[in-house]
Structure formats: C-alpha cells, structure tokens
Amino acid sequence: MALKGVNMKKYDYLVVGSGLFGAVFAHEAKEKGKKVLVIDKRPNIAGNVYTEDIEGIHVHKYGAHIFHTNNRRVWEYVNRFSAFNRFTNSPVANYHGELYSLPFNMYTFNRMWGVVTPQEAAARIEEQRKAAGITEPKNLEEQAISLVGTDIYEKLIKGYTQKQWGRPCRELPAFIIRRLPVRLTFDNNYFNALYQGIPIGGYTKLVQNLLGDIEVRLGVDYLEKKQELDALAEKVIYTGPIDAYFDYSLGLLEYRSVRFETEVLDMPNFQGNAAVNYTDAETPWTRIIEHKWFEFGKDAEGNDLPKTVISREYSSEWKQGDEPYYPVNDEKNQALYARYKELSASEKDVIFGGRLGEYKYYDMDAVIESALVLCGKELG
Ligand code: FAD
C-alpha cells in the first residue's frame, strides 16, 4: 500500500526531448532538488540545435541556427551556459549570379537600381508601388511589391518564397514577408535584435552544460514504451509532436520539412559567407549554408582549416516519417491543434511544451522564455 506523502516513483520528472525546452526545464528542476530523467529518441542531445563536429567545424545538423533576442533575461540565462561570439547574420542573395545584400537595405537598392541616396531609393519604391496600383495588400505578392517594389519582388522574393513554401506568393499571407526588415540605411544586420551570436564551442555544448550530470537516455522513443516510462516518474514534460502523443486520433497536423545535403569540400572557402540564398525559381535549393563562417575568428584562422562544410537546403511538404520542421500555423491547422490542446487537458500528469508540443513556430529565445515561465509555475 502506498504511504500518503511518500514519493513512490524513482523520478519526479520524466523529460521527453533533450532540445532547448526540455534541457532548460530539466536544469531548473534539478536546481530545485528534483529527480529528473531526460530521454530522447534521437542518438544525440540538443534537439534541432544539435551541432556536430566535422573537420573541426560545428555543423548545424538540423538547419542553421542564429541566436538573436531582445529578451535580456533569456540572453543572460544562455550566457551562463556558454560564451557567445559576435556573429551578425547578413545573408547574401544570389539571383542567377547577381549578388545582393540582405535584408533589403541601401546596398541592395544601389545594386538593383544604381541609386545612391535614401531619397532616391524611396522614390524608386514609391514609383513601382504606384505603377502596380496596390493600396491594401491582400497577399504576400502585393505586400512585397508595396514594401520594396516590383524589381526586388521579382528577383529576390518571388522564386525564393515559392520554393520555401511550395505555394505561389499570391496564395500566401502578407505577414510572412513583413518579418524581413526594409531599411533605407546601409545596415545589413538581418535581425532587429539587441543581442545576437553563436555559442562558442557549438550549441550541443551549451545543451550539455544545461544538462550537467542529469541522467539522459538516448535512442529511447517515449511513445513506444509509454507505460514502462510513465511508471518511473510522477510527471512527464513532453516536447514531442502533440498529435503523435494522441496517436493522430484527430488527424495529422501539417509541417514544412527541409532536406539537407551536407558535403565536405576540399577548399578553405566556398562562398565567403555563412548563408547564401538562391532567390531564382530554377535553382532547386533555397540556400547554401557554409558552417565555418558562423564562428567568429575562423576568417583569420581559415588557413588552418583547409576544408569547409556546406549544406544545401531543399524545402518540402512534410509527410509522416519525415522530420517535422516548421509548423504550418494556418487556420485549418490551428483549429486542429486547438482540439488536441483540449484533449491534452485530460492528461493530468503530462505537460506539453516546446515547438512540437505546442505546435508553434518558436525561435530559440521564445522557447527558452516559455520553459522558464513553466518552471516558475511548476517548480515555484
Ligand atoms: P526540439 O529542438 O525539436 O526538441 C524536441 C526533442 O524531442 C527532439 O530532440 C526530439 O527528438 C525529441 N522527441 C520528439 N518525440 C519524442 C519521443 N516520442 N520520444 C523521445 N524523444 C522525442 N530559432 C532561432 O532562434 N534562430 C534560428 O536561426 C533558427 N533557425 C531554425 C532553422 C530551422 C530549419 C528550424 C526548423 C528551426 C529554427 N529555429 C531557429 C527554431 C529552433 O529550432 C527552436 O526554437 C528550438 O530548437 C525548439 O526547441 P524544442 O526543445 O521545443 O524542440
């Protein structure tokens, strides 16, 4: 017979998923004296921010990750677990061999139109917006033209967006393109964030430092051994896909997936920048990442690294069995998610969190903030 008030299970928390959400929760719970077990079905920790060491370069295995935030609490928090370099994201757009600076700024306008002053650039945009006759943009195409004009839309937005989303720009919501800054200055920092950088030593090390000596079991799929694992802990923090937890009983949530083709090249410098976007419709990949350029100082040390590692990214529609990357947060999927969320309320000892557990396109800083908020509520 169980004695009232006596903890009969081996762990207080079973954390399913060793990504940022799970690792932050596990760290904080351990700090509060809780007994924690972390499991992950992958052979490695760190979820989508996992970096793998290839030829001395930290390769972003599940897509390029640049930490950027305006949230000071989160910035100070992550800096406790890793130092960050001063990397600033400034991708280059390649349109049939013509190179443009991103996000849209005075360098872009100068290259596109030969304009030199902000006034000339603003006048060009206004002229093209007027000619297109758009007053209230109703879709991504109209929004893009009204923000930067037809030439930039045709060369830098149309092809890339259609490849990325697998749908024509006229069928996509306007807000997607408003994520990109448009600047009449020579500032080519992609993000409007107070703090930005890449963890020195890679993201995996950051997550390792969060997990410390917490017990971690890799290659363990929670859903395959649910009963057995549930018996080990009082509560479960589940960061996998919410629809998978319920065996897709209400239907499948949709995702965009990405396929990465990674190559080691026998040259020190392939493209001279971390990210080059291929903005034409014909090139099948959306962008090429050259991982070594994420690491500040590699420029000077480049000679010591005779090789380089690149990843071509191909965007695709997700199907069951693929890695889910970007939740498709349209009305249909949000409505389905709401029904799964309702179901989850009946799982009293399970907390759903993170990008897949909440079906939400969280950036890293937002996922950490949300884990810290949960810790405040759950751990006191
Ligand atoms: P995840 O990292 O996905 O972790 C979930 C973990 O749960 C995984 O390790 C998975 O294996 C495990 N799991 C799932 N199901 C089970 C199961 N049944 N049993 C056991 N384990 C399970 N954010 C930025 O701030 N900047 C960027 O530049 C950026 N770039 C991105 C690029 C791409 C291509 C993508 C897809 C995302 C990007 N993000 C970026 C977002 C960032 O990846 C997320 O915010 C963050 O990784 C989410 O962490 P998480 O812990 O919620 O999920």
Ligand code: UDP
């Ligand atoms: N975009 C574009 N050309 C580019 C880069 C981005 O047209 O060279 C568009 C594209 O529609 C993309 C959106 O801008 O979906 C937002 O870009 P961001 O880099 O924020 O996309 P993410 O990959 O983070 O979703």
